[in-house]
Amino acid sequence: MAAxxxxxxxxxxxxxxxxxxxxxxxxxxxxxxxxDYRKMFLEGRTPQAHELVGQWRGVNKGIVEIAGYRQxxxxxxxxACEFFGDNIVVHQVSNDxxxxxxxxxxxGPPAQGNVERIGSFAIERPQxxxxxxxxxxxxxxxxxxxxxxxxxxxxxxxxxxxxxxxxGRVTANFGPMRIPLAYFxxxxxxxxxxxxxxxxxxxxx
Numbered sequence: 001m002a003a004x005x006x007x008x009x010x011x012x013x014x015x016x017x018x019x020x021x022x023x024x025x026x027x028x029x030x031x032x033x034x035x036d037y038r039k040m041f042l043e044g045r046t047p048q049a050h051e052l053v054g055q056w057r058g059v060n061k062g063i064v065e066i067a068g069y070r071q072x073x074x075x076x077x078x079x080a081c082e083f084f085g086d087n088i089v090v091h092q093v094s095n096d097x098x099x100x101x102x103x104x105x106x107x108g109p110p111a112q113g114n115v116e117r118i119g120s121f122a123i124e125r126p127q128x129x130x131x132x133x134x135x136x137x138x139x140x141x142x143x144x145x146x147x148x149x150x151x152x153x154x155x156x157x158x159x160x161x162x163x164x165x166x167x168g169r170v171t172a173n174f175g176p177m178r179i180p181l182a183y184f185x186x187x188x189x190x191x192x193x194x195x196x197x198x199x200x201x202x203x204x205x
Contacts, residue, residue: 026165027187028095029061029070037061037183041167044159046126046134051160052085053078055189057103062182064170068092073103074186076123083123084144089116119151120144126157128178132169135159141173156184164188 024031032040056074059065070092076085089106108116120143127137138156145152155178158168166186172179 025099026161026185027057027059027098029059029065029185030095032061034062034183037167037169040161041135041157041159041169041183042131044135044161044167047136047158047160047166049083049123052076052123052136052158055088056166056186057189058087058168058184058186059098060170060182060184062170062180064182064184071098071103073105073189075117085121085123085138086117086143087119089118119149119154121154121156128157132157135169138168154181158186161185 026032053076056076058072058074060070060072071090073088073090074085075088076083089108090102091104091106093102105115108114119140121138121140122142124137124139124142126134135157136159138158140149140151140154140156143151153172153174155171155173156168157171158166161167164187168184168186170181170184172181
């Protein structure tokens, strides 16, 4: 069972660790181990549909990060019925430069909003069994991708850390086999939650 310890408490508790100096930046993956992310995920809660809508800065920790895909933006627009999102490709920078010049989108065609987009995902209810059975599901298999897109094997599970941050866990799914690839942290971009138009009243089945 996941325990909700309230806004901010989960990741801000990292500040109490002896090696921490001042405020910890949740978007700097150097501040957290994979074990830290696992603990935070298990303590997180499943988000409601309206909490997901918006654009989110993202950082990866794990195999995906090592492969060079460290930063991204997730875009989840408000929708009346079906609930989908995708990933905006950004220029990759070092952790030291993230807050200064990070998350700059790569240009793309007008049909994609003049930014490069990859990996469409359908947003679905929590799935699975065991300790990771909570968290909303981002299913790339059920997204609007080409049948041959490698992203179709990916599944993200996402939980809430606080009002402006979420934590995700990425697996590659091959039938019943689940291969963990990474954790990722999301930070809401600019628009406060109260100003975001409503999403569907519930996450579609």
